[in-house]
């Protein structure tokens with residue numbers, strides 16, 4: 230019997246969190262025990278992120294702490310998984326003597342083998358990228374809960390000039406639709422209520438026969454009481470078919486994370502984002518017509534090489550025009566090996582910070598205004614559990630992913646859908662009163678989308694088109 234105990238810490242994006250569940254699935258199949266207590270582990274793994282320099286600095290800091298454990302107990306195997314393993318390879322092994330194991334995102338199947346190598350006193354290194362690995366057949370190790378992430382595609386072919394992902398995760402490839410659907414069925418049987426389909430460019434999903442709209446439709450059909458979310462969408466691949474599919478299924482959330490990065494066409498071109506602001510704004514308009522009530526969030530980078538104050542003002546303008554519900558906002562961080570790394574990082578750090586702060590302030594203002602307008606409306610909330618601050622309150626999320634807090638009500642449990650009337654809001658949170666239980670989100674949410682006109686297509690499938698006149 231395998232007596233090894235593995236402790237794993239995860240950094241970076243949701244795909245890394247999903248990968249950690251895969252890794253735990255692979256290791257527990259081989260008899261490893263997963264532990265949450267680092268003190269009892271003899272294998273310590275960090276699943277790392279390289280997206281910006283500060284993400285990597287955090288890992289170096291953490292390796293400094295782990296040295297104490299390694300010094301006390303030299304038998305402990307310390308491993309780096311994920312994007313830093315892929316990006317830094319030898320440097321990490323040579324410079325950080327405590328690292329015994331370096332395994333990139335496409336080599337997790339062989340992790341047990343590499344751990345054995347490390348136990349035998351050699352360095353366990355697996356950093357090859359694959360054109361085909363999707364871990365289709367691996368069952369991730371998941372604790373019971375309400376929400377699950379499922380990686381449906383891996384890698385990225387877009388090569389935005391600032392981004393390391395195409396180098397750390399390799400080429401795009403998709404899992405088969407059937408394997409994703411089987412996984413959602415298993416989650417449904419276990420009582421999960423929310424599934425997020427993940428990919429760096431989730432809407433370029435294609436398994437050879439099905440595109441992302443097909444996958445979404447099939448996912449939503451598994452269990453009408455499971456909410457389906459997805460991230461991240463690239464503006465180039467947000468097809469009309471996809472928008473109609475979101476509109477058609479009440480349990481596909483009306484929420485699209487659609488990173489814009491910059492409001493300036495000149496910067497977008499330098500970033501190789503492959504769209505113009507005009508195209509992007511048209512897309513937003515179209516989505517709003519097809520999916521009434523849809524909300525958007527975005528990613529923005531401040532201080533990309535050559536960014537002028539004018540470019541920055543254009544970013545602020547796009548934020549105003551779209552009215553994002555939320556945004557992830559970053560200072561540009563040059564990454565070795567990317568195209569932008571060869572451009573001069575010529576926006577001084579103080580300027581980047583000043584612009585970033587203006588972007589953050591504006592986003593707060595916009596989120597606050599959007600949330601104020603929700604006062605008086607009734608929202609359907611998936612209850613997640615007690616609120617962070619008080620057991621007398623419950624917390625959950627709206628379809629558009631907004632955290633909502635309300636006083637505890639009789640017989641309401643995590644996993645229930647309830648109606649909450651909003652009576653107060655900040656830029657980040659809605660507060661309200663419980664007004665009733667929701668038996669089926671399918672019937673209620675389609676009633677809410679009452680402006681949609683249902684029309685039959687030739688194939689017999691029902692398509693939903695927006696009644697823009699109403």
Ligand code: SAH
Pocket residue numbers: 280281391392393394428429430461462463488490528529530559560561562563564
């Ligand atoms: N695949 C997704 C997001 C990938 S990374 C997409 O295409 O939108 C998440 C976000 O990190 C990016 O959207 C971008 O805003 C930011 N990011 C990526 N590389 C960066 C860099 N070098 N410096 C600063 N931010 C970066």
Ligand code: SF4
Pocket residue numbers: 385386387388389392393394395429430463
């Ligand atoms: Fe990076 Fe661009 Fe790919 Fe997103 S689309 S992962 S930003 S290269």
Ligand code: F3S
Pocket residue numbers: 240241242243244245277278279280311312393394397398
């Ligand atoms: Fe980071 Fe890799 Fe995700 S660089 S953002 S962990 S794909």
